[in-house]
Amino acid sequence: MPQMQASILSKIVHTLTKTARLMVGIPDYQTYVVHHQNAHPGEPVMSREDFFRERQARRYGANGGKISRCC
Secondary structure, three states: OHHHHHHHHHHHHHHHHHHHHHHOOOOOHHHHHHHHHHHOOOOOOOOHHHHHHHHHHHHOOHHHOOOOOOO
16 A cells, blocks of 8 residues: 555656646656657657757747747
8 A cells, every 4th residue: 555655646746846847837858758759750859958958949939939938
């Protein structure tokens, strides 16, 4: 039973962490990887660093793009 409780607690912590990151604008790399592998099989997956840079550029309107933040 303690193993099951630890597993549930781990899932809760993961979900809360993911939610908090999304609330402040930090997308989840692992979610991107799973989506990309399922939706675009055979195409290369960005590295964690490239993913972060691309998302930051998208969020803050780099290269004349639209700024998609609230403040």
